[in-house]
Amino acid sequence: MxxxxxxxxxxxxxxxxxxxxxxxxxxxxxxxxxxxxxxxxxxxxxxxxxxxxxxxxxxxxxxxxxxxxxxxxxxxxxxxxxxxxxxxxxxxxxxxxxxxxxxxxxxxxxxxxxxxxxxxxxxxxxxxxxxxxxxxxxxxxxxxxxxxxxxxxxxxxxxxxxxxxxxxxxxxxxxxxMFRARVLSAYKSRCAVCQLGHVQLLDAAHIISDSKPHGDPVVPNGLAMCKIHHAAFDSNILGVRPDLSVHIRQDILDEIDGPMLRHGLQGMHNQKLTPPLVRLAQPDPGRLDERYSEFLAH
Missing domain, CATH: 2.30.280 (PUA domain-like)
Structure with missing residues (x-):
């Protein structure tokens, strides 16, 4: 005892x-x-x-x-x-x-x-x-x-x-x-969109939601994103093409606002993501294609 x-x-x-x-x-x-x-x-x-x-x-x-x-x-x-x-x-x-x-x-x-x-x-x-x-x-x-x-x-x-x-x-x-830890590790704790490196401000974004088929909590279904880009991705303001280029929704590109909109979102349009160096940890093109089709539908 x-x-x-x-x-x-x-x-x-x-x-x-x-x-x-x-x-x-x-x-x-x-x-x-x-x-x-x-x-x-x-x-x-x-x-x-x-x-x-x-x-x-x-x-x-x-x-x-x-x-x-x-x-x-x-x-x-x-x-x-x-x-x-x-x-x-x-x-x-x-x-x-x-x-x-x-x-x-x-x-x-x-x-x-x-x-x-x-x-x-x-x-x-x-x-x-x-x-x-x-x-x-x-x-x-x-x-x-x-x-x-x-x-x-x-x-x-x-x-x-x-x-x-x-x-x-x-x-x-x-x-x-585990998904968060493995995705952030694969991306060296930097946002794939803007390269922000403060881990407290980073998330692991699902390409395909974990409530859907193919939404497994694995690194190829993830993107390291800062909180602003994660929120924009989840709300279909920001899309990612299968070639890893960023697409900002047209109404957001046409909007006039302060520096966050101009530099944080509009300035990311057509920029390339920075993927992990390890090929098997890079975003799955099939999942990106499925998710980008969803983005275009909004």
Missing amino acids: LEEQFSRLIRESAMTWLDARPREQVDYAWLSTFEYEGQRIPLMDRQRGIRKPASMNAALSMRTVFTKPGDTPPYADAEGKDGLQRYKYRGDDPQHSENRALRRAHEDGLPLIWFVGIAASLYQPIYPVWIVGDELQDLQFALALDEGQRLITPGTSVSEDTKRYVERTTRARLHQP
Whole structure:
């Protein structure tokens, strides 16, 4: 009981520390500086995917490594039919020490920190998450991303309302943060339209909305945009042609107003976007064509 209380205190302290992190994404070097009552406790293991400090009986964190666009991930973490996220075992031995450490966190109902790779050696922390199911036959654990998801029994049929709730929560707590992090990383934290480089003023814009077919939260379906250009894109004031050139709607080009309109929008007409250098991270031409047709229809 004392160990479990100690474990909970460390977790609360670690998550509070992460709340105050200076950057949205983190790396091993920074995560290794966490201390609890004068004791240094790195939050990520350099070699292992699952972190269980020697002073604890259960896992503290887990990691999903970054996979380059077009590559196959080493572990096929995915959602189940119940909408809950899955996390694959380490290897195919359920009794591997790392799997036992996660199983202990499940048995004790302890929250975990999930570090999801968004670039080489760079991670987005997602927390708190809980293990709510141990699916031995599939060599995986079922995860809950909030308290509400903890009430769902993994592998069971759920109502449409419940499934929509699970999907909304997963989108808000996992897909959207990861989409933003990966898109901004691919574009080197600069607006593709105007090259503004202040990350606080940048968004990851979906080319195809995530409510539509082909609206997957993947980098080729995203554009890094400052907030003014994102809003203009979403409201069909600004369109992007498949050749990556910007089209400003004619009524906006004809309007007379202040410097923001003149330089921020009108001045962008027929300018080329600046895409990522990595080809597989560049905007998908098919999605751009579909979205540009929608822009022209307005």
